[in-house]
Amino acid sequence: MFTKTIFKVLAVVLLLPVVSCKKWLDLQPQDGLTGAEYWKTKEQVSAAVTGIYASLTGSATGSRSAAESFFLWGELRADMVTSTLATTAEQVDVINVNILPTNSIASWRGIYETINYCNTVIDFAPGVLAKDATFTQAALDKAIAEAKAVRALMYFYLVRTFDQVPLKLKSTSSDQDIVSLPKSSQDEVLTQALKDLSEAETFAVTDYGDRASNKGRITKATINAIQADIYLWQEKYTECVAACNKVINTNQFGLIDGTDANIWYRTLYVNGNSNESLFELQFDNQKLNPFYTIFNTTQKKFLASSIVMDEIYTVDFTDPLKFDIRADGAAVRSTDQLIWKYIGLTNTTARAQEESYAHWIMYRYADVLLMKAEAQNQLGNGQEALNIIALIRARARALIATAANPAPNDKVAIADYILKERSREFAFEGKRWYDILRNARRNNYQRLDLLLDMVAGTVPPNRQQSAIAKFKDKNCHYLPIYTYELTTNKALVQNPFYK
DSSP, X not given: OHHHHHHHHHHHHHHSOOOSOOOTTOOOOTTOOOSTTTOOSHHHHHHHHHHHHHHHHOOTTSOOOHHHHHHHHHHTTSSSEEEOTTOOHHHHHHHTTOOOTTOGGGOOHHHHHHHHHHHHHHHHGGGGGGTOTTOOHHHHHHHHHHHHHHHHHHHHHHHHHHXXXXXXXXXXXXXXXXXXXXXXXXXXXXXXXXXXXXXXXHHOOSOOSSHHHHHHSOOHHHHHHHHHHHHHHTTOHHHHHHHHHHHHTTOOOOOOOOSSXXXXXXXXXXXXXXXXXXXXEOOBTTBOOSHHHHHSSTTOOEEEOTHIIIIIIOOOTTOTTOOOTTTBTTTEETTTTEEOTTTBSSSSOBOOGGGOOOOEEEEEHHHHHHHHHHHHHHTTOHHHHHHHHHHHHHHHTOOGGGOOOOOTTOHHHXXXXXXXXXXXXXXXXXXXXXXXXXXXXXXXXXXXXXXXXXXXXXXXHHHHHHHHHHHTSGGGGSOOOOHHHHHHOTTOOOOGGGO
């Protein structure tokens, strides 16, 4: 199984010695996958590629895992989670729009570790062709395609979270390789990401031969989904639709049937790797995810906000048999606001701690469809967008109370409808903040009201005016550079809002 292979690689990573250099660019793979002394066989290349995926589920240096970072970055600044008595001061500060450069949630170290794993494969794998006669050019091309695609995805997260970031394209394999890098503009980083994806698309596979690999590794469809996401962020809507259509036209994916809510939930979120999934970070009973302790202990850090059931999904009080399958017993447990998506074993039964291996879904078919709907609406094809929304809602048995009936030519109303549907479809999947920010910043922040209205409802009354004033400055929409990075890389400059 692919997940077991990842676990074995991660175990090697954690057992091998860590170098002493503490500079931020010393992001070398701590399993020694650097230098000509290692890169000799195709098996070593394969292990190095697997190490990329292992780094996404757990860091060799103790940094926060990518899955946890994606949740914190994608949900805390939005409106669907709320704090508890166990929420840390750092987490509360993010929720209350009071983050400082000393807040470790702003640390990007784990993401750059993954980037360096990717850079290492890209730099060193080609040398194996001359050392292992059984290692083919086709195998090399596929390995580099995976590395470039993951690198592109990591940089996409970074620019959406921090705006300008250092663009590091060479691996750090020794102290002699350490350099100070300034930040590159968001456009420069995304141009490189799209270049990586275009090159990767040529050589990426469509089928590895087993389901776990098809869902846990980069495929052409994953690459197309990332391309669509970046194009949507860049307001390149024709390109976004084209990338979405590449996924749709494979006929390899579909929406999981929602007739039976429990079967739908177990198929998509408990078993994972469903026909709807494009790419998931793979956890199993040997490599547990971090979410049990975050959502399901006496020291749980977050609960679902009251608006999740009251406003986002709603309840049909006249007919209890009518309910949105994505709501109670899926995204949330309504009786106590537990975030259920990662801790439920069924709609009503919670996982034990040793069963905390729900995957982190990066992309699924519903996301591709709704990205296409959003792009089509901006292109003036409002009816096609509405048809896609109707398809998503029909699968989910969405309640009529959450339905809207905008005119096909009303871009603003349709955009708002899509944004609300995305909140229902992707609750707690790390997409909410990025969805709101993308819609707010469109057409030179034409919809800043989305952010201001949101923060007015999420921040305590005594902090609301301060938070609203901050959100009026677009530089506040990105996290600060973590203080440690500034002290170790003198070429870095703090993000403008936090100077």
